[in-house]
Amino acid sequence: METMNVQKKSLEFDPNLYRQDFPILNTIVHGKPLVYFDNAATTQKPRMVIEQIVDYYQGMNANVHRAIHYLGEKATVAFEEARKKVAKFINAPSARQIVFTRGTTEAINLVATAWGEKFIGQDDEIILTEMEHHSNLIPWQLLAQKVGAKLRFIPFTPNGALDFEAFEKILNNKTRLISLTYMSNVFGTINPIKRIVRMAKDRGIPVLLDGAQSVPHLPTDVQQLDCDFLAFSGHKMLGPTGIGVLYAKMHHWENMNPYQGGGEMIQSVWLDRATWNEIPYKFEAGTPNIAGAIALGAAIDYLSKIGMEKITLFEQELTTYALNKLADLKGIVIYGNAAERGGVISFNLGDVHPHDLSHFLDQQGIAVRAGHHCAQPIMRKLDIAATTRASFYFYNTFEEIDYFVEQLKEAIEFFTP
Amino acid sequence: MDDQFRELYQEIILDHNRSPRNFGSLPDATHKLEGQNPLCGDRYVFYLKVKDGKVEDVRFEGKGCAISKSSASVMSEFIKGKKIEEIDDYVDLFQKIVRGELDPAEYMEKLGKLAVFAGVSEFPMRVKCATLPWHTLHNALHGKHDATVSTEE
Numbered sequence: 019m020e021t022m023n024v025q026k027k028s029l030e031f032d033p034n035l036y037r038q039d040f041p042i043l044n045t046i047v048h049g050k051p052l053v054y055f056d057n058a059a060t061t062q063k064p065r066m067v068i069e070q071i072v073d074y075y076q077g078m079n080a081n082v083h084r085a086i087h088y089l090g091e092k093a094t095v096a097f098e099e100a101r102k103k104v105a106k107f108i109n110a111p112s113a114r115q116i117v118f119t120r121g122t123t124e125a126i127n128l129v130a131t132a133w134g135e136k137f138i139g140q141d142d143e144i145i146l147t148e149m150e151h152h153s154n155l156i157p158w159q160l161l162a163q164k165v166g167a168k169l170r171f172i173p174f175t176p177n178g179a180l181d182f183e184a185f186e187k188i189l190n191n192k193t194r195l196i197s198l199t200y201m202s203n204v205f206g207t208i209n210p211i212k213r214i215v216r217m218a219k220d221r222g223i224p225v226l227l228d229g230a231q232s233v234p235h236l237p238t239d240v241q242q243l244d245c246d247f248l249a250f251s252g253h254k255m256l257g258p259t260g261i262g263v264l265y266a267k268m269h270h271w272e273n274m275n276p277y278q279g280g281g282e283m284i285q286s287v288w289l290d291r292a293t294w295n296e297i298p299y300k301f302e303a304g305t306p307n308i309a310g311a312i313a314l315g316a317a318i319d320y321l322s323k324i325g326m327e328k329i330t331l332f333e334q335e336l337t338t339y340a341l342n343k344l345a346d347l348k349g350i351v352i353y354g355n356a357a358e359r360g361g362v363i364s365f366n367l368g369d370v371h372p373h374d375l376s377h378f379l380d381q382q383g384i385a386v387r388a389g390h391h392c393a394q395p396i397m398r399k400l401d402i403a404a405t406t407r408a409s410f411y412f413y414n415t416f417e418e419i420d421y422f423v424e425q426l427k428e429a430i431e432f433f434t435p
Numbered sequence: 436m437d438d439q440f441r442e443l444y445q446e447i448i449l450d451h452n453r454s455p456r457n458f459g460s461l462p463d464a465t466h467k468l469e470g471q472n473p474l475c476g477d478r479y480v481f482y483l484k485v486k487d488g489k490v491e492d493v494r495f496e497g498k499g500c501a502i503s504k505s506s507a508s509v510m511s512e513f514i515k516g517k518k519i520e521e522i523d524d525y526v527d528l529f530q531k532i533v534r535g536e537l538d539p540a541e542y543m544e545k546l547g548k549l550a551v552f553a554g555v556s557e558f559p560m561r562v563k564c565a566t567l568p569w570h571t572l573h574n575a576l577h578g579k580h581d582a583t584v585s586t587e588e
Contacts, residue, residue, distance in 0.1 A: 397476060
């Protein structure tokens, strides 16, 4: 493959401008500078996000929506401000459509329980894809077992793209929901969501998007996407762990059962019954992750200041550069080669097992993921036990990719006789 | 390269990974058990032929990392011809050595070839790779036949 002409410097974007905001990127690992290529698992946090958590606990810690006192008011305002930031970030019509969850997993479980148990019944069908993360598979398995519904799957092609011919065949008048990933955490494929939503709308079927990998890397506009639900996690977009988001169209929120019962989600309570609080609070039982939500707001400020379009473009440059360099390696197999893809590269290198390879790379300061990436059905279909996965964010550099490829060559030397 | 890493992946381990001994199935096995590590997808099936309280023959097949595969390979050579009680002793000793609970220097003679896995104790995330074959062997010899055991049980 021709690599000579591959552009090594982005004219538009300098990651070094941002790296200094991330204290952890200065870590020395086994005597080598950290190269963090495990961003699909979780991203690192800029100082502004870390400081926001400290500021919250030092300057405004109180429970939200309860206390009539200075701190309570301050915490509530900041918490609701974060909700507005999230709404604006994904262009939701109203902040009321944003419910804070623990993460993508809880957001999908919320839909499966509060919406699914009400609207999906015996012999109904839910369409997923074969490339889902376990978090967008298991909640539907549980629901299907409970109500007697059936799961159908859009297969993926050898490229790691969705097979639309097969999709059209499984779409039918029993389909009650299509739930799929916007961007695959294994193949990096960016699925053609608009086309899927259009096909679903023609038949009046709601669509849930697992945005865990897409929202951190691509501009997101839920009105333009016209999706019914969007779930994503804070920690994959510079925010803390334990905070996530579920967006839904208003009529879905209005028609859904409560998810968990407890404080905050109620209006009036008797010993034998209760009425529910207004949306979104009806779906946020208990004291929420206040600091997490506010810090997610700080993460959104940081991303918005850079600009999501710029982030997407730069990551595409990084990914193309990496794919070109990797293609030259002897014995490499890259899983996923869809036309539209993000900065997630899964591969195997000859007979070297991903665990041995990632352990080797760790010794050189490089953090990658090895394993099944919470997508065991993909591994089974590809007939492999595991892959090694490198995933990028806007603070990664071309030089890091050069070093990574050098070290992969060293690894081949080390493990191959 | 770090010395501890080199010690972990010493030549004998790489060699057993490339050409595992006793690899394959055993049609007249008296004991068969699958062992897996669900966190990383490593999966092996062990076949044992036990007669008069002794492991007469052993085979294994499956996929996994260099540490788990070489551990299975070295183990298969090591246990052949040994009595079950003796193997039980080694299951315990091996696990304690790779977890760093015992000092390998004090058991060098007893450990023999197994000593090559002492370096695993420096890498807690690799302990389960090394113990998977032994964990499965123990379960195969004591009750669990024709099933699957997991490192996460």
